Amino acid sequence: MPVYEHEDAIRVTTRRARIDKVDDSKSQQRVDIRGLKEEKPQKIWRPQDFGYSSHPPKDCDGVMIQMGSRSDRTLYMDGGHEKYRPKNTPEGGTVLFNHSGDIIRVFKKNLDVVHQKLVNIRIGKGYNAGKSSLGNAQGQGADQPDDASNQDQKTISIVLMDGDSITLTYQGSTVAIREDGHIVAQAASQFSGGVAGGRWVVVRGDRVDLGVTDPDGEAPCKVATECGLSDIVYAVVS
Known part of the structure; x- marks a missing residue:
């Protein structure tokens, strides 16, 4: 095959796409996407880095790649959403954000954790690591986040709630600092x-x-x- 024909084949199998739907219930995240006119591949694998997972909103833009020029080997690489990316992050800085305006910023001089309603900092069990291939954990609905906090024997929780209180909880004992300055301590x-x-x-x-x-x-x-x-x-x- 001439070189130019080989390059054309690569161009055809790599093109822009946009997300229509996300299925985040299995060990691999699958997406339905839109590519060229009338092109709507479904249940396409969206690879993610180890230690990080996200559920992109509809209309995120990215790249559709057909490995080996085969449509049954299509994968989607996300490129973000034009409406939601935080801009002007300082050099070396990192941000973790969602489409509701909540954000974690790690900058040279500060770390910010900002949420509109609730911040929960816990020491305990987070999720059922190593069991993704088994589907959802027992007792969880198909649409529920993978959360194993109910299995904790001992937990420490710091909850910041907008307009209400800051609460520290450990083993059934709580200390709450209310918005009006009232401190309520309840021991187990x-x-x-x-x-x-x-x-x-x-x-x-x-x-x-x-x-x-x-x-x-x-x-x-x-x-x-x-x-x-x-x-x-x-x-x-x-």
Whole structure:
């Protein structure tokens, strides 16, 4: 085959395409795309880098490649979407973003995590690694993200929620800082508040110990009030 004919064959098998539909439910992501007029290949493999996966929105532009000039070996390489790419990223910088305006920026002088509604930072199990070929995990619907957090025995979670609160959760205990500055601490078994080397207030399910000298201390006597020995008391500071 002459060289120019070989080059023409390569040109024909490599052309621009646009995404119509994405199937992200299997071990390989498949896309339906539009190429030349009346050309609409379906269930085309979209290769992705290891350690990263995305679900591109409709009308993303990219390149359709037919390996070996065979249509049954077509793959699609994504090129992004003209409406959604964040511009003017500094040299050496990296951004991770979606089509809703949420973004993670890693720049030389700062790291930003920005979401319009909820930021959840967790230590625990993320997804069922090594089991993609088995389909969805047990108990998950076909359209649900691959999430194995319900299998965690111990988790630490920091949740930032717009207009509501910042919440730290660990093993059933939570500390919430509300928008109005109100701090709510709820312990699963025992709450202790105090100053190192000073006095503590210890709250358990059936008693409150005031003025003890360590975070696990117990007071020897009940509180004496104008009503006698009491379990529920209050004080007014004037």
